[in-house]
Structures are given as C-alpha cells and as structure tokens.
Amino acid sequence: MTDTLAVVDGRVLTPAFDVVEADVLVDADAGEILEVAPDLASEADETLDATDSLVVPGLVNAHCHAAMTLLRGYADDKQLEAWLQEDIWPAEAELTAEDVAAGTRLAAVEMIRSGTTAFADMYFHVGEVVEAVREAGLRARVGHGVVTVGKDDEAARDDFAESLAVAEEYDGAADGRVRTAVMPHAPHTVGTQFFEEFVPRVREAGVPFHFHLNETEVYLDEIADEAGVRPTEYADDLGLLSDTTFVAHGVHTDAAEMETLAERGTAVVHCPASNAKLNSGMAPVQELLDAGVPVALGTDGAASNNDLDLFDELRDAAMIGKLAADDATAVDAETAFGMATAGGAAALGFDAGRIEAGAAADLAVVDLDAPHLTPEHDLVSHLVYAARGSDVRHTVCDGRVLMRDRDVLAFDESAVRERAQEHAEALVARAEE
C-alpha cells in the first residue's frame, strides 16, 4: 500500500470546467485529493501517467441494478410492462445470491473500464453486492428493492423490514465506500400501508430512500387513480421526499411536482437510454434543472440500456435533452458532464465528483490520443459528444488505482466474464423451464 499517489503530466478538468495543466496528488490511505498543481510527482510514492490525457472526476452512475448485466440482450425491443412481466420478473424470480455475485462483478468490471467510480444499486442479495463492491474497490450506495404487490401482509412487511435491516447492516462497509438506502421499488409497487408503517422507522434510523418515480405514464395513472394525486405529491405525503432521497427517471413530471422535488431537495436520476429503449419517454431535464431540481445521471440496468458506459449516457442526456426541450441550447455539454459527476455525487451523498483538495480521490483518466477526439477545440464537448468508455486509461477510486493502462487490477477479467456467462445461461434456462 502506498501512502500518496500522483496523477502526472496530464491536464485536469476543474470544477469550473477549465482545463489546466496540473498533477493531482492524492492521499491514498484517506482516499482524498491533497493538491492540484504542477509538478507534484516528486511528492508521491506512486505515480500514474496522464500524458496526452485529461483527468476528470470519476463518473457516478446514480441508478443501476448492477447484476442485471446477466440479462443484457435477453429481451429487447419491448414496452416496459411486457418486458418486465414476460421476461425480467420471471428471470429475477430465479435469481440466486451467486447470480448476483457474478452479475455485479461483471458490472463492476464494466464500470471500472468506462471510468465510473461510484454507483447506486437497487437489487437483491445485497450482501453479495457489498462483497463485489468491496473487492472491486468501487464506491456505492446500495439497497434491497422492496416490492409488496402480490405478497401477503407478512411477506410484504418482511420485505420492507429486510430493506431497512440490510441498510443498517452494511452502511459503512468496505472501509466506508459502501453506504446504503432503503429502496422501495416504486410508489405503485409498494402498498400505502407499508409505506405508512416503515417510512417513520427508516427516517428514525437516518437512512436515505431511493425509488423509481414517474417512469411511465401507465404507472402514473395507477397512482393517480388510487390516491387521487400525482405520484410526487403521494410520495411527499408519505414522507418519502427529502434531500437525502434520490429518485430514478422522473420522465413524466409536471411543474407542480418539480416544485415539490426542488423544495425537498430530492434529486432525480435521469436515465435517458433506458427511457428511450423502453419508450418510457424523454424526461424534461432542462425543465427540472431550471426548476432547481438536482439532477444526476444513471444507466439503469444493462437489460434496458444495454451497457453501463456513462459516456453513452452523457451523449444521450445532452441529445435527448435537446429534443425534450425542443431547444438545441438545452442540456449543454457542461450541464451533462456536471450531472454525471458533481450531480451524481451529491445525489448519492458522496463528497466527490470534483477535482479539488479535500474531495474524494475518485478519478478517471481519459486518453485523448484518438482520432475521434481530434482536433481539440473543446475538451468538455469531446467528453460528452465524442468520447466513449473505452477512452478511459486509468480509473482511481478512494485513492486506489482500480485500472491502470486499461488493465483492471481487482479482478481476473476473463474469469469474471466466464462466470457471468455460466450464471446467465443457467438463470434464463431456469426461467424458461
């Protein structure tokens, strides 16, 4: 273990989106950035070469179901409801802890390769997720997804209780890189009485909430019919919204709902690719931002994306954001990149997403030595519109190098891929029996 690491001889993207020639000195034990300045190599125990490269904050994938990598390409080109009911839920019903272990490791490799250093994970078998995060060296906010529809009261209560127990058990795991949340799947998939029973207990325990909100119009109607209010008001009435809460999607969110989200400080995690692929719609991202709602970026699961490369998401967010706003100046490159870094870190409650002294030492080093990143008129534009995950050379999280020169250090990558392939095949075979 080295005490200090310096990322040297490259350029650095500052929180103000300036590009400066500087080294980044990191306290590897504390996982913190110490200094951003020229010529820091001599002060470090270990260096990471960033020649011809741009050092950027590690990207934050603020909504994911990591182990769904096992279902990548399993069912495409279907509307969300049919896709869930006919393909995804039957497969997930067969999911074992070992499947989650295999799928989350595959996700971790993919995220490290594409410069993602932190993610939110809503899934099952959270102990396995935590172990994969620990082994990978990533940072994550994890939780057990609660669904009560179709369950009797006891099973429903057990499910919500498990989400809280898991959140309390694993918070602070992996040297503090793992934080937790209680994750009710969505307002319409968890019964009101269970929210009423558990929300006060979760609040008392000081645990954040993460759930799906306003993903499709179909779901909107269900809530509106039952409760007579929009889902955001319904969630607010239940006490679900606060500045530690982050919600996924927000595709169909009206102006009053935006005002509520902004007042509560609740972040919306925009998942443009998943929303497009499942035809959920185009989230009004620029409107959300203009209304003061914090916005982060997420890939969602690999079954509806179909990759975990946030560089794809950056491009999608900027492009689809323009179409949604009917304005080509909307969701500009800096805005998009901010959503994937500082915006994501804030949503997940991590002191990261920016390169300056005191922030978490979570970094991605992007190789600029590439035809598609030539010429260099504007590097932020390149990050959003032209770069792809494979341009990332090195990934650093919590002061530790997770990938060096495109070599993922924590895992035997081919073993991870082989294991995932085996588990994926067995999983769908069981589901289709």
Place this chain on the structure above:
Amino acid sequence: MTDTLAVVDGRVLTPAFDVVEADVLVDADAGEILEVAPDLASEADETLDATDSLVVPGLVNAHCHAAMTLLRGYADDKQLEAWLQEDIWPAEAELTAEDVAAGTRLAAVEMIRSGTTAFADMYFHVGEVVEAVREAGLRARVGHGVVTVGKDDEAARDDFAESLAVAEEYDGAADGRVRTAVMPHAPHTVGTQFFEEFVPRVREAGVPFHFHLNETEVYLDEIADEAGVRPTEYADDLGLLSDTTFVAHGVHTDAAEMETLAERGTAVVHCPASNAKLNSGMAPVQELLDAGVPVALGTDGAASNNDLDLFDELRDAAMIGKLAADDATAVDAETAFGMATAGGAAALGFDAGRIEAGAAADLAVVDLDAPHLTPEHDLVSHLVYAARGSDVRHTVCDGRVLMRDRDVLAFDESAVRERAQEHAEALVARAEE
C-alpha cells in the same frame, strides 16, 4: 498483394441475421466474397484471425461531410440555423483543399477504426476527398455540394456545373471504389431555375443525386411558401427523385411524401444523432420503413454528431426510433443493423452490406471478448445496443485489410491527427479573424 484472404476461426453474421461458425474466403483482387463455410484457412494466401469475434458486413455511413472532422467540438449546443450561419458557414468559407485533405484523412482513420467501409461524402474540393479515399482503401460515393443562394446566376451555374463535372471526372476512381453523385445541398438552398437547367443534364449523364431533405421545419416552411407544395413533391416535380437518388434526414416527412419516396425508390438516410443534437427532430423511421421507403444510416458531419462511429448511430437509431414511433417494438435491433449495412449499401448503389458469395468483400470483425458484450444472449442486440466502434478489431474493404488488430495500415495515424489539428486551428483562426 495476396490473391485470397480468409477471415478464420470466428462467427459470421448472415444476411438473415443468423450467427454461424464459419470462415469467409475473399478474392482480394476482385474485392469479392468467394465463400462462407467452415475451414477455409487452407485455401487462402493470407488469414485474418477472428477468434472470439463476430464477422459482420462493413458498416455504411450513407450521409457524411467527412472533412468536417476539423470542426468537431467547434460549435455545440446551438440550433441548426444559428450554428450554420454563425459558426459553420464562416469556417467553411475559409476552407482550403489542404484542409479537406487533412480532415477527410482524419475521418477515414476514424471510420476504419469503427468498422465503416463505405461512406457518402457531400463536400468541397472533391479531388482531395477522392485522393484520401484512394489512400485509405475505403469505398465512397462522393460529390460536390451545390449552393446557389447568395450567388449571382453565373456563379450559381458554375457551382452546379462543377458538381456535374466532378461527378463525371471521378466516377470509377480508386479501382472503382469511388462512385459519384451530383449533390445539390437542399431544395431551399438551390434556386429552382438551376434545378430546371441541370437536372435533365445530370439525368442524361446517368449520375445519381444526393441532397438534404426535410431536415428542419424552418426549411420546410421556406419551400412550402415559395412553391406551394411539400419539399418532396417539389423535388419530385423537378425530376430529382429516382431509385438512384438518396436523401439525408427526412425528419419532417408526411405520409404523402413517404408514398412518393417509396414509389420512386428514393432512400432516406437517417441521421439520428445530428438531428437530436441540432434539435431538428426525430425522423419517423418506422413509418418510413412501413411505407416501403428504403432507409439507410448516416452520421452527418462530425461537427453535429460529434463522431463518425456508426455503432453510436445504431444505438441512437433504435432508441430514438422507438420514441418517434411511441412504440418500444419499433426499429428493433435487426432493423437498425440492416439500415447500417444492406440498407446503406443499397442507398449508395454498392453491391455490399451482406456476407455471402458474390458480394463485395467489405467486412468488420467485432471483438466479443469484452465485459460489455457479456453474456451472449443475442449478438445482434449487442451490435446495436452495447457495442462501440472500439470493439472493431479488423476492417476489410474491397478484399484488402485496412485495419489489423486495431492497427490502421494505410496511414501514419499520429501524423494524420497532428496535421488535422494544425489545419483545424488555422481554419478557425482565419474564420474568426
């Protein structure tokens, strides 16, 4: 020079979208596929290893302005009209033949790297484009873009005449890999009298047309006001539409226009990223297909994309195609991949875009040994939704290897990048003077 080349030990995507274990034997001199069958290595003078890889048809970028790579990231997040008038046209007014030579070579490297083997190019200094295509080993249909607005009659005539002269001069260049078209920029940027004068001459010469059609609603209105008809009818009345004509964009195309395009056999080149980034809109791709209009895929120039990676475009086409149709089953993976291969080849008039005996030996070999392409439930899904240009290992065009194990053979890549950077800097300096 070898006479035969075999791509061996991989899997091959058939025209019916089956994946079979087979080698591909190619007549390198004729540039033609000879046979697709197991165990062909012994019959070839040279082999290309496709272990753990999928051999697919080389992708076809059916609408591009290649040298606009020099303006990649120069002006983003602006509406098309402002972007053209304030940024792009002033820069293009300063464009020299040497700039086009530098920019087109950069584009060629980028396309070869991402598995594109054929493209359409509408730009200026076509002689330089042809020379770059020859050197790169790519296949292209090229032409000089005609704009008459703002020109006096003589200059306007000269411009149209040059487009025809250039098309006649270069057709069949580079051992037949270069074909040509006359390329009036768009119905609203070329005066009616010049169309009336030149269309019969172009038809007599047997040269195809390529132009922009229905890219934005603003342009639609201009035509509608002047001619009192929709742009497609206007173009048809001028004799511009036939089965050798291919048009770019078609974003704002109504049902009657679709019928006309289908009747004439005129292909629409869908450019989803450019249309999103400039907020031109979402082309009704599924509707076009359902109406019987041939559809191809293009990146447009790198200033509005901002890369020339058709794998991005595949994903965009499928995802935005679903949003445009309000149907997640629209523009499925096979449909999207077909647009980028057989669809593009048909639009450009090349006997390519499919792997079978007799077709042009234009191939891309996609490396499947990657976490984001694991597990293997559906390889066509992976090509469209998860793969990226950097997954391409080898690129073959006209039977010749243009890239082997990610090493581009025709060019000194760093020299190409350096030259492009110099020309880009000088170009924008002149434009901003």
